[in-house]
Amino acid sequence: MKYNLLTILGPTATGKTGLAAHVASKIDGEIISADSRQVYRGMDLGTGKDYEDYFVNGVEVPSHLVDIEDAGVHYNVYRFQTDFIYVFQQIQHRKNFPVLCGGSGLYLEAVLRNYRLIEVPPNKELRNELKGKSLEELTEILKAMKPKLHNHSDVETYRRAIRAIEIEKYYAEHQQEDSEMPEIESLNIGIDFDREMRRQRITKRLKQRLEEGMLDEVQRLLDSGLTPEQLIYYGLEYKFLTLHLIGELSYDEMFSKLEIAIHQFAKRQMTWFRGMEKRGTKIHWVNGHLPMEEKVDEIICLLNE
Incomplete structure:
Protein backbone atom coordinates (compact mmCIF):
# COMPACT_ATOMS: atom_id res chain seq x y z
CA MET A 1 0.00 0.00 0.00
CA LYS A 2 1.48 3.36 -1.01
CA TYR A 3 -0.45 5.23 1.70
CA ASN A 4 0.38 5.37 5.41
CA LEU A 5 -2.58 7.61 6.38
CA LEU A 6 -6.25 7.86 5.48
CA THR A 7 -7.81 11.29 5.97
CA ILE A 8 -11.59 11.69 6.02
CA LEU A 9 -12.75 15.29 5.95
CA GLY A 10 -15.86 17.31 5.27
CA PRO A 11 -18.00 20.07 6.72
CA THR A 12 -20.03 19.64 9.88
CA ALA A 13 -22.92 17.14 9.95
CA THR A 14 -21.71 15.00 7.04
CA GLY A 15 -21.08 11.79 8.98
CA LYS A 16 -17.27 11.84 9.04
CA THR A 17 -16.82 9.92 12.28
CA GLY A 18 -19.18 7.09 11.37
CA LEU A 19 -17.54 6.62 7.99
CA ALA A 20 -14.04 6.76 9.49
CA ALA A 21 -14.99 4.13 12.06
CA HIS A 22 -16.49 1.78 9.48
CA VAL A 23 -13.41 2.00 7.26
CA ALA A 24 -11.06 1.67 10.25
CA SER A 25 -12.86 -1.48 11.38
CA LYS A 26 -12.03 -3.08 8.01
CA ILE A 27 -8.33 -2.14 7.91
CA ASP A 28 -7.23 -2.50 11.57
CA GLY A 29 -7.38 1.26 11.85
CA GLU A 30 -7.35 3.74 14.71
CA ILE A 31 -8.95 7.18 14.45
CA ILE A 32 -7.11 10.42 15.15
CA SER A 33 -9.54 13.30 15.61
CA ALA A 34 -8.74 16.58 13.85
CA ASP A 35 -11.38 18.69 15.58
CA SER A 36 -10.30 21.82 17.43
CA ARG A 37 -13.06 21.56 20.06
CA GLN A 38 -13.50 17.82 20.62
CA VAL A 39 -10.26 17.80 22.59
CA TYR A 40 -12.17 19.27 25.56
CA ARG A 41 -13.71 17.13 28.29
CA GLY A 42 -17.31 17.97 29.15
CA MET A 43 -17.92 19.67 25.81
CA ASP A 44 -19.74 16.79 24.16
CA LEU A 45 -23.05 17.63 22.51
CA GLY A 46 -21.88 21.10 21.53
CA THR A 47 -18.81 19.79 19.72
CA GLY A 48 -20.58 16.86 18.07
CA LYS A 49 -18.90 13.99 19.88
CA ASP A 50 -21.08 11.16 18.64
CA TYR A 51 -19.50 8.47 20.78
CA GLU A 52 -21.82 5.80 19.39
CA ASP A 53 -20.32 6.38 15.92
CA TYR A 54 -17.06 4.83 17.11
CA PHE A 55 -18.82 1.46 17.53
CA VAL A 56 -19.10 -0.86 14.52
CA ASN A 57 -21.03 -4.10 15.01
CA GLY A 58 -20.78 -3.61 18.76
CA VAL A 59 -16.99 -3.19 18.77
CA GLU A 60 -15.39 0.15 19.62
CA VAL A 61 -12.84 1.48 17.15
CA PRO A 62 -9.86 3.04 18.99
CA SER A 63 -9.78 6.84 18.85
CA HIS A 64 -7.33 9.54 19.90
CA LEU A 65 -7.20 13.30 20.66
CA VAL A 66 -10.74 13.40 22.01
CA ASP A 67 -11.32 14.41 25.67
CA ILE A 68 -7.67 15.19 26.37
CA GLU A 69 -7.99 18.70 27.88
CA ASP A 70 -10.22 20.48 30.38
CA ALA A 71 -12.56 23.12 29.03
CA GLY A 72 -11.00 26.53 29.46
CA VAL A 73 -7.54 25.48 28.30
CA HIS A 74 -6.44 27.01 24.99
CA TYR A 75 -5.51 24.07 22.79
CA ASN A 76 -3.94 25.13 19.49
CA VAL A 77 -2.64 23.90 16.15
CA TYR A 78 0.91 23.59 17.47
CA ARG A 79 -0.28 21.29 20.25
CA PHE A 80 -2.36 19.34 17.76
CA GLN A 81 0.55 18.78 15.38
CA THR A 82 2.78 17.64 18.24
CA ASP A 83 0.09 15.30 19.60
CA PHE A 84 -0.66 13.96 16.12
CA ILE A 85 2.98 13.01 15.53
CA TYR A 86 3.12 11.06 18.79
CA VAL A 87 -0.19 9.22 18.21
CA PHE A 88 0.59 8.51 14.54
CA GLN A 89 3.90 6.89 15.45
CA GLN A 90 2.31 4.86 18.26
CA ILE A 91 -0.37 3.52 15.89
CA GLN A 92 2.29 2.57 13.34
CA HIS A 93 4.29 0.87 16.10
CA ARG A 94 1.21 -1.28 16.84
CA LYS A 95 1.12 -2.06 13.07
CA ASN A 96 -2.35 -0.53 12.78
CA PHE A 97 -3.48 2.05 10.23
CA PRO A 98 -3.96 5.72 11.20
CA VAL A 99 -7.24 7.34 10.10
CA LEU A 100 -7.29 11.13 10.49
CA CYS A 101 -10.85 12.46 10.73
CA GLY A 102 -12.19 15.96 11.14
CA GLY A 103 -13.34 19.26 9.82
CA SER A 104 -10.78 21.72 11.22
CA GLY A 105 -9.02 22.73 8.03
CA LEU A 106 -6.01 24.31 9.72
CA TYR A 107 -5.40 21.17 11.81
CA LEU A 108 -5.70 18.96 8.73
CA GLU A 109 -3.28 21.08 6.72
CA ALA A 110 -0.80 21.21 9.60
CA VAL A 111 -0.43 17.45 9.04
CA LEU A 112 -0.97 17.08 5.30
CA ARG A 113 1.27 20.02 4.36
CA ASN A 114 3.65 19.70 7.32
CA TYR A 115 3.31 23.27 8.53
CA ARG A 116 6.40 24.58 10.28
CA LEU A 117 5.09 25.61 13.66
CA ILE A 118 6.37 27.06 16.89
CA GLU A 119 4.61 27.41 20.20
CA VAL A 120 3.62 31.00 20.88
CA PRO A 121 3.76 32.20 24.51
CA PRO A 122 1.46 34.95 25.83
CA ASN A 123 2.67 38.50 25.23
CA HIS A 174 10.92 34.52 15.35
CA GLN A 175 12.24 32.04 12.84
CA GLN A 176 9.90 29.08 12.44
CA GLU A 177 11.36 25.69 13.26
CA ASP A 178 10.98 22.44 11.41
CA SER A 179 8.62 20.04 13.14
CA GLU A 180 9.62 16.41 13.29
CA MET A 181 6.71 15.38 11.10
CA PRO A 182 7.08 11.84 9.74
CA GLU A 183 6.78 11.27 6.02
CA ILE A 184 3.05 11.34 5.25
CA GLU A 185 1.40 9.73 2.22
CA SER A 186 -2.30 10.31 2.78
CA LEU A 187 -5.34 9.26 0.81
CA ASN A 188 -7.72 12.15 1.38
CA ILE A 189 -11.45 11.51 1.22
CA GLY A 190 -14.05 14.27 1.30
CA ILE A 191 -17.73 13.59 2.01
CA ASP A 192 -19.87 15.43 -0.51
CA PHE A 193 -23.49 16.51 -0.03
CA ASP A 194 -25.30 19.12 -2.05
CA ARG A 195 -25.79 22.43 -0.27
CA GLU A 196 -29.50 21.94 0.48
CA MET A 197 -28.99 18.48 1.96
CA ARG A 198 -26.12 19.79 4.06
CA ARG A 199 -28.41 22.54 5.42
CA GLN A 200 -31.14 20.01 6.25
CA ARG A 201 -28.68 17.75 8.07
CA ILE A 202 -27.31 20.68 10.09
CA THR A 203 -30.78 21.85 11.19
CA LYS A 204 -31.91 18.31 12.05
CA ARG A 205 -28.79 17.67 14.12
CA LEU A 206 -29.08 21.00 15.94
CA LYS A 207 -32.66 20.23 16.97
CA GLN A 208 -31.64 16.72 18.06
CA ARG A 209 -28.79 17.96 20.23
CA LEU A 210 -30.96 20.54 21.91
CA GLU A 211 -33.49 17.79 22.68
CA GLU A 212 -30.66 15.65 24.07
CA GLY A 213 -29.70 18.33 26.58
CA MET A 214 -27.13 20.65 24.99
CA LEU A 215 -28.40 23.58 27.07
CA ASP A 216 -27.91 21.52 30.23
CA GLU A 217 -24.36 20.77 29.11
CA VAL A 218 -23.52 24.46 28.75
CA GLN A 219 -25.15 25.23 32.13
CA ARG A 220 -23.00 22.50 33.76
CA LEU A 221 -19.88 24.09 32.29
CA LEU A 222 -20.92 27.46 33.71
CA ASP A 223 -21.70 25.86 37.06
CA SER A 224 -18.25 24.23 37.07
CA GLY A 225 -16.63 27.67 37.25
CA LEU A 226 -16.09 28.60 33.61
CA THR A 227 -17.04 32.20 32.86
CA PRO A 228 -19.44 33.16 30.07
CA GLU A 229 -16.51 34.81 28.28
CA GLN A 230 -14.52 31.56 28.39
CA LEU A 231 -17.38 29.62 26.80
CA ILE A 232 -18.18 32.30 24.25
CA TYR A 233 -14.53 32.00 23.14
CA TYR A 234 -15.31 28.56 21.68
CA GLY A 235 -17.92 30.04 19.34
CA LEU A 236 -20.98 28.52 17.66
CA GLU A 237 -23.04 26.40 20.09
CA TYR A 238 -21.17 27.56 23.19
CA LYS A 239 -21.40 31.21 22.21
CA PHE A 240 -25.13 31.35 21.48
CA LEU A 241 -26.30 28.96 24.19
CA THR A 242 -24.29 30.91 26.75
CA LEU A 243 -25.81 34.19 25.56
CA HIS A 244 -29.25 32.61 26.02
CA LEU A 245 -28.45 31.28 29.48
CA ILE A 246 -27.18 34.67 30.71
CA GLY A 247 -30.31 36.34 29.40
CA GLU A 248 -28.97 38.18 26.36
CA LEU A 249 -30.93 36.12 23.81
CA SER A 250 -34.36 34.51 23.93
CA TYR A 251 -34.57 30.82 23.04
CA ASP A 252 -35.95 31.56 19.57
CA GLU A 253 -33.29 34.21 18.94
CA MET A 254 -30.60 31.79 20.10
CA PHE A 255 -31.83 29.00 17.82
CA SER A 256 -32.16 31.24 14.78
CA LYS A 257 -28.76 32.91 15.18
CA LEU A 258 -27.03 29.61 15.93
CA GLU A 259 -28.60 27.84 12.97
CA ILE A 260 -27.42 30.63 10.64
CA ALA A 261 -23.94 30.60 12.21
CA ILE A 262 -23.55 26.84 11.71
CA HIS A 263 -24.64 27.10 8.07
CA GLN A 264 -22.07 29.87 7.57
CA PHE A 265 -19.43 27.77 9.34
CA ALA A 266 -20.11 24.80 7.03
CA LYS A 267 -19.76 27.10 4.03
CA ARG A 268 -16.40 28.36 5.34
CA GLN A 269 -15.27 24.78 5.84
CA MET A 270 -16.07 23.94 2.22
CA THR A 271 -14.23 27.08 1.10
CA TRP A 272 -11.20 25.94 3.09
CA PHE A 273 -11.29 22.44 1.57
CA ARG A 274 -11.51 23.89 -1.95
CA GLY A 275 -8.57 26.08 -1.01
CA MET A 276 -6.64 23.00 0.09
CA GLU A 277 -7.18 21.54 -3.36
CA LYS A 278 -5.90 24.73 -4.99
CA ARG A 279 -2.85 24.59 -2.71
CA GLY A 280 -2.03 21.09 -3.99
CA THR A 281 -3.86 18.66 -1.67
CA LYS A 282 -5.69 16.01 -3.72
CA ILE A 283 -9.11 15.15 -2.30
CA HIS A 284 -11.29 12.30 -3.58
CA TRP A 285 -14.90 13.35 -3.04
CA VAL A 286 -17.29 10.53 -2.13
CA ASN A 287 -21.04 10.88 -2.59
CA GLY A 288 -22.45 11.24 0.93
CA HIS A 289 -25.83 9.88 -0.20
CA LEU A 290 -24.38 6.42 -0.90
CA PRO A 291 -25.09 3.60 1.58
CA MET A 292 -22.33 3.17 4.18
CA GLU A 293 -21.03 -0.09 2.71
CA GLU A 294 -20.67 1.42 -0.76
CA LYS A 295 -18.71 4.36 0.62
CA VAL A 296 -16.48 2.02 2.62
CA ASP A 297 -15.84 -0.24 -0.40
CA GLU A 298 -15.00 2.77 -2.58
CA ILE A 299 -12.47 4.04 -0.05
CA ILE A 300 -10.84 0.65 0.45
CA CYS A 301 -10.51 0.24 -3.32
CA LEU A 302 -8.75 3.62 -3.49
CA LEU A 303 -6.45 2.61 -0.63
CA ASN A 304 -5.48 -0.59 -2.44
CA GLU A 305 -4.86 0.97 -5.85
Whole structure:
Protein backbone atom coordinates (compact mmCIF):
# COMPACT_ATOMS: atom_id res chain seq x y z
CA MET A 1 0.00 0.00 0.00
CA LYS A 2 1.48 3.36 -1.01
CA TYR A 3 -0.45 5.23 1.70
CA ASN A 4 0.38 5.37 5.41
CA LEU A 5 -2.58 7.61 6.38
CA LEU A 6 -6.25 7.86 5.48
CA THR A 7 -7.81 11.29 5.97
CA ILE A 8 -11.59 11.69 6.02
CA LEU A 9 -12.75 15.29 5.95
CA GLY A 10 -15.86 17.31 5.27
CA PRO A 11 -18.00 20.07 6.72
CA THR A 12 -20.03 19.64 9.88
CA ALA A 13 -22.92 17.14 9.95
CA THR A 14 -21.71 15.00 7.04
CA GLY A 15 -21.08 11.79 8.98
CA LYS A 16 -17.27 11.84 9.04
CA THR A 17 -16.82 9.92 12.28
CA GLY A 18 -19.18 7.09 11.37
CA LEU A 19 -17.54 6.62 7.99
CA ALA A 20 -14.04 6.76 9.49
CA ALA A 21 -14.99 4.13 12.06
CA HIS A 22 -16.49 1.78 9.48
CA VAL A 23 -13.41 2.00 7.26
CA ALA A 24 -11.06 1.67 10.25
CA SER A 25 -12.86 -1.48 11.38
CA LYS A 26 -12.03 -3.08 8.01
CA ILE A 27 -8.33 -2.14 7.91
CA ASP A 28 -7.23 -2.50 11.57
CA GLY A 29 -7.38 1.26 11.85
CA GLU A 30 -7.35 3.74 14.71
CA ILE A 31 -8.95 7.18 14.45
CA ILE A 32 -7.11 10.42 15.15
CA SER A 33 -9.54 13.30 15.61
CA ALA A 34 -8.74 16.58 13.85
CA ASP A 35 -11.38 18.69 15.58
CA SER A 36 -10.30 21.82 17.43
CA ARG A 37 -13.06 21.56 20.06
CA GLN A 38 -13.50 17.82 20.62
CA VAL A 39 -10.26 17.80 22.59
CA TYR A 40 -12.17 19.27 25.56
CA ARG A 41 -13.71 17.13 28.29
CA GLY A 42 -17.31 17.97 29.15
CA MET A 43 -17.92 19.67 25.81
CA ASP A 44 -19.74 16.79 24.16
CA LEU A 45 -23.05 17.63 22.51
CA GLY A 46 -21.88 21.10 21.53
CA THR A 47 -18.81 19.79 19.72
CA GLY A 48 -20.58 16.86 18.07
CA LYS A 49 -18.90 13.99 19.88
CA ASP A 50 -21.08 11.16 18.64
CA TYR A 51 -19.50 8.47 20.78
CA GLU A 52 -21.82 5.80 19.39
CA ASP A 53 -20.32 6.38 15.92
CA TYR A 54 -17.06 4.83 17.11
CA PHE A 55 -18.82 1.46 17.53
CA VAL A 56 -19.10 -0.86 14.52
CA ASN A 57 -21.03 -4.10 15.01
CA GLY A 58 -20.78 -3.61 18.76
CA VAL A 59 -16.99 -3.19 18.77
CA GLU A 60 -15.39 0.15 19.62
CA VAL A 61 -12.84 1.48 17.15
CA PRO A 62 -9.86 3.04 18.99
CA SER A 63 -9.78 6.84 18.85
CA HIS A 64 -7.33 9.54 19.90
CA LEU A 65 -7.20 13.30 20.66
CA VAL A 66 -10.74 13.40 22.01
CA ASP A 67 -11.32 14.41 25.67
CA ILE A 68 -7.67 15.19 26.37
CA GLU A 69 -7.99 18.70 27.88
CA ASP A 70 -10.22 20.48 30.38
CA ALA A 71 -12.56 23.12 29.03
CA GLY A 72 -11.00 26.53 29.46
CA VAL A 73 -7.54 25.48 28.30
CA HIS A 74 -6.44 27.01 24.99
CA TYR A 75 -5.51 24.07 22.79
CA ASN A 76 -3.94 25.13 19.49
CA VAL A 77 -2.64 23.90 16.15
CA TYR A 78 0.91 23.59 17.47
CA ARG A 79 -0.28 21.29 20.25
CA PHE A 80 -2.36 19.34 17.76
CA GLN A 81 0.55 18.78 15.38
CA THR A 82 2.78 17.64 18.24
CA ASP A 83 0.09 15.30 19.60
CA PHE A 84 -0.66 13.96 16.12
CA ILE A 85 2.98 13.01 15.53
CA TYR A 86 3.12 11.06 18.79
CA VAL A 87 -0.19 9.22 18.21
CA PHE A 88 0.59 8.51 14.54
CA GLN A 89 3.90 6.89 15.45
CA GLN A 90 2.31 4.86 18.26
CA ILE A 91 -0.37 3.52 15.89
CA GLN A 92 2.29 2.57 13.34
CA HIS A 93 4.29 0.87 16.10
CA ARG A 94 1.21 -1.28 16.84
CA LYS A 95 1.12 -2.06 13.07
CA ASN A 96 -2.35 -0.53 12.78
CA PHE A 97 -3.48 2.05 10.23
CA PRO A 98 -3.96 5.72 11.20
CA VAL A 99 -7.24 7.34 10.10
CA LEU A 100 -7.29 11.13 10.49
CA CYS A 101 -10.85 12.46 10.73
CA GLY A 102 -12.19 15.96 11.14
CA GLY A 103 -13.34 19.26 9.82
CA SER A 104 -10.78 21.72 11.22
CA GLY A 105 -9.02 22.73 8.03
CA LEU A 106 -6.01 24.31 9.72
CA TYR A 107 -5.40 21.17 11.81
CA LEU A 108 -5.70 18.96 8.73
CA GLU A 109 -3.28 21.08 6.72
CA ALA A 110 -0.80 21.21 9.60
CA VAL A 111 -0.43 17.45 9.04
CA LEU A 112 -0.97 17.08 5.30
CA ARG A 113 1.27 20.02 4.36
CA ASN A 114 3.65 19.70 7.32
CA TYR A 115 3.31 23.27 8.53
CA ARG A 116 6.40 24.58 10.28
CA LEU A 117 5.09 25.61 13.66
CA ILE A 118 6.37 27.06 16.89
CA GLU A 119 4.61 27.41 20.20
CA VAL A 120 3.62 31.00 20.88
CA PRO A 121 3.76 32.20 24.51
CA PRO A 122 1.46 34.95 25.83
CA ASN A 123 2.67 38.50 25.23
CA LYS A 124 1.47 40.57 28.20
CA GLU A 125 2.93 43.81 26.85
CA LEU A 126 1.10 43.42 23.53
CA ARG A 127 -2.12 42.50 25.30
CA ASN A 128 -1.90 45.69 27.35
CA GLU A 129 -1.34 47.71 24.17
CA LEU A 130 -4.45 46.18 22.56
CA LYS A 131 -6.62 46.49 25.64
CA GLY A 132 -9.63 48.72 25.06
CA LYS A 133 -9.66 48.38 21.28
CA SER A 134 -12.88 47.23 19.65
CA LEU A 135 -13.23 43.94 17.80
CA GLU A 136 -13.44 45.90 14.53
CA GLU A 137 -10.15 47.67 15.31
CA LEU A 138 -8.48 44.37 16.19
CA THR A 139 -9.74 42.86 12.92
CA GLU A 140 -8.14 45.70 10.95
CA ILE A 141 -4.85 45.23 12.82
CA LEU A 142 -4.87 41.51 12.03
CA LYS A 143 -5.69 42.15 8.37
CA ALA A 144 -2.70 44.47 8.14
CA MET A 145 -0.47 41.71 9.48
CA LYS A 146 -2.17 38.90 7.56
CA PRO A 147 -3.81 40.30 4.38
CA LYS A 148 -5.41 36.97 3.41
CA LEU A 149 -7.54 36.27 6.46
CA HIS A 150 -8.63 32.69 5.66
CA ASN A 151 -9.65 31.72 9.18
CA HIS A 152 -12.50 34.09 10.03
CA SER A 153 -12.99 32.38 13.40
CA ASP A 154 -9.82 34.28 14.41
CA VAL A 155 -11.95 37.41 14.70
CA GLU A 156 -15.16 35.82 15.95
CA THR A 157 -14.55 37.05 19.49
CA TYR A 158 -12.36 39.67 21.20
CA ARG A 159 -10.12 37.07 22.85
CA ARG A 160 -9.60 35.15 19.61
CA ALA A 161 -8.59 38.34 17.79
CA ILE A 162 -6.07 39.25 20.51
CA ARG A 163 -4.56 35.78 20.34
CA ALA A 164 -4.41 35.80 16.52
CA ILE A 165 -2.52 39.14 16.58
CA GLU A 166 -0.21 37.76 19.25
CA ILE A 167 0.61 34.73 17.08
CA GLU A 168 1.22 36.77 13.92
CA LYS A 169 3.54 39.17 15.78
CA TYR A 170 5.51 36.26 17.25
CA TYR A 171 5.86 34.55 13.85
CA ALA A 172 7.10 37.83 12.34
CA GLU A 173 9.80 38.14 15.00
CA HIS A 174 10.92 34.52 15.35
CA GLN A 175 12.24 32.04 12.84
CA GLN A 176 9.90 29.08 12.44
CA GLU A 177 11.36 25.69 13.26
CA ASP A 178 10.98 22.44 11.41
CA SER A 179 8.62 20.04 13.14
CA GLU A 180 9.62 16.41 13.29
CA MET A 181 6.71 15.38 11.10
CA PRO A 182 7.08 11.84 9.74
CA GLU A 183 6.78 11.27 6.02
CA ILE A 184 3.05 11.34 5.25
CA GLU A 185 1.40 9.73 2.22
CA SER A 186 -2.30 10.31 2.78
CA LEU A 187 -5.34 9.26 0.81
CA ASN A 188 -7.72 12.15 1.38
CA ILE A 189 -11.45 11.51 1.22
CA GLY A 190 -14.05 14.27 1.30
CA ILE A 191 -17.73 13.59 2.01
CA ASP A 192 -19.87 15.43 -0.51
CA PHE A 193 -23.49 16.51 -0.03
CA ASP A 194 -25.30 19.12 -2.05
CA ARG A 195 -25.79 22.43 -0.27
CA GLU A 196 -29.50 21.94 0.48
CA MET A 197 -28.99 18.48 1.96
CA ARG A 198 -26.12 19.79 4.06
CA ARG A 199 -28.41 22.54 5.42
CA GLN A 200 -31.14 20.01 6.25
CA ARG A 201 -28.68 17.75 8.07
CA ILE A 202 -27.31 20.68 10.09
CA THR A 203 -30.78 21.85 11.19
CA LYS A 204 -31.91 18.31 12.05
CA ARG A 205 -28.79 17.67 14.12
CA LEU A 206 -29.08 21.00 15.94
CA LYS A 207 -32.66 20.23 16.97
CA GLN A 208 -31.64 16.72 18.06
CA ARG A 209 -28.79 17.96 20.23
CA LEU A 210 -30.96 20.54 21.91
CA GLU A 211 -33.49 17.79 22.68
CA GLU A 212 -30.66 15.65 24.07
CA GLY A 213 -29.70 18.33 26.58
CA MET A 214 -27.13 20.65 24.99
CA LEU A 215 -28.40 23.58 27.07
CA ASP A 216 -27.91 21.52 30.23
CA GLU A 217 -24.36 20.77 29.11
CA VAL A 218 -23.52 24.46 28.75
CA GLN A 219 -25.15 25.23 32.13
CA ARG A 220 -23.00 22.50 33.76
CA LEU A 221 -19.88 24.09 32.29
CA LEU A 222 -20.92 27.46 33.71
CA ASP A 223 -21.70 25.86 37.06
CA SER A 224 -18.25 24.23 37.07
CA GLY A 225 -16.63 27.67 37.25
CA LEU A 226 -16.09 28.60 33.61
CA THR A 227 -17.04 32.20 32.86
CA PRO A 228 -19.44 33.16 30.07
CA GLU A 229 -16.51 34.81 28.28
CA GLN A 230 -14.52 31.56 28.39
CA LEU A 231 -17.38 29.62 26.80
CA ILE A 232 -18.18 32.30 24.25
CA TYR A 233 -14.53 32.00 23.14
CA TYR A 234 -15.31 28.56 21.68
CA GLY A 235 -17.92 30.04 19.34
CA LEU A 236 -20.98 28.52 17.66
CA GLU A 237 -23.04 26.40 20.09
CA TYR A 238 -21.17 27.56 23.19
CA LYS A 239 -21.40 31.21 22.21
CA PHE A 240 -25.13 31.35 21.48
CA LEU A 241 -26.30 28.96 24.19
CA THR A 242 -24.29 30.91 26.75
CA LEU A 243 -25.81 34.19 25.56
CA HIS A 244 -29.25 32.61 26.02
CA LEU A 245 -28.45 31.28 29.48
CA ILE A 246 -27.18 34.67 30.71
CA GLY A 247 -30.31 36.34 29.40
CA GLU A 248 -28.97 38.18 26.36
CA LEU A 249 -30.93 36.12 23.81
CA SER A 250 -34.36 34.51 23.93
CA TYR A 251 -34.57 30.82 23.04
CA ASP A 252 -35.95 31.56 19.57
CA GLU A 253 -33.29 34.21 18.94
CA MET A 254 -30.60 31.79 20.10
CA PHE A 255 -31.83 29.00 17.82
CA SER A 256 -32.16 31.24 14.78
CA LYS A 257 -28.76 32.91 15.18
CA LEU A 258 -27.03 29.61 15.93
CA GLU A 259 -28.60 27.84 12.97
CA ILE A 260 -27.42 30.63 10.64
CA ALA A 261 -23.94 30.60 12.21
CA ILE A 262 -23.55 26.84 11.71
CA HIS A 263 -24.64 27.10 8.07
CA GLN A 264 -22.07 29.87 7.57
CA PHE A 265 -19.43 27.77 9.34
CA ALA A 266 -20.11 24.80 7.03
CA LYS A 267 -19.76 27.10 4.03
CA ARG A 268 -16.40 28.36 5.34
CA GLN A 269 -15.27 24.78 5.84
CA MET A 270 -16.07 23.94 2.22
CA THR A 271 -14.23 27.08 1.10
CA TRP A 272 -11.20 25.94 3.09
CA PHE A 273 -11.29 22.44 1.57
CA ARG A 274 -11.51 23.89 -1.95
CA GLY A 275 -8.57 26.08 -1.01
CA MET A 276 -6.64 23.00 0.09
CA GLU A 277 -7.18 21.54 -3.36
CA LYS A 278 -5.90 24.73 -4.99
CA ARG A 279 -2.85 24.59 -2.71
CA GLY A 280 -2.03 21.09 -3.99
CA THR A 281 -3.86 18.66 -1.67
CA LYS A 282 -5.69 16.01 -3.72
CA ILE A 283 -9.11 15.15 -2.30
CA HIS A 284 -11.29 12.30 -3.58
CA TRP A 285 -14.90 13.35 -3.04
CA VAL A 286 -17.29 10.53 -2.13
CA ASN A 287 -21.04 10.88 -2.59
CA GLY A 288 -22.45 11.24 0.93
CA HIS A 289 -25.83 9.88 -0.20
CA LEU A 290 -24.38 6.42 -0.90
CA PRO A 291 -25.09 3.60 1.58
CA MET A 292 -22.33 3.17 4.18
CA GLU A 293 -21.03 -0.09 2.71
CA GLU A 294 -20.67 1.42 -0.76
CA LYS A 295 -18.71 4.36 0.62
CA VAL A 296 -16.48 2.02 2.62
CA ASP A 297 -15.84 -0.24 -0.40
CA GLU A 298 -15.00 2.77 -2.58
CA ILE A 299 -12.47 4.04 -0.05
CA ILE A 300 -10.84 0.65 0.45
CA CYS A 301 -10.51 0.24 -3.32
CA LEU A 302 -8.75 3.62 -3.49
CA LEU A 303 -6.45 2.61 -0.63
CA ASN A 304 -5.48 -0.59 -2.44
CA GLU A 305 -4.86 0.97 -5.85
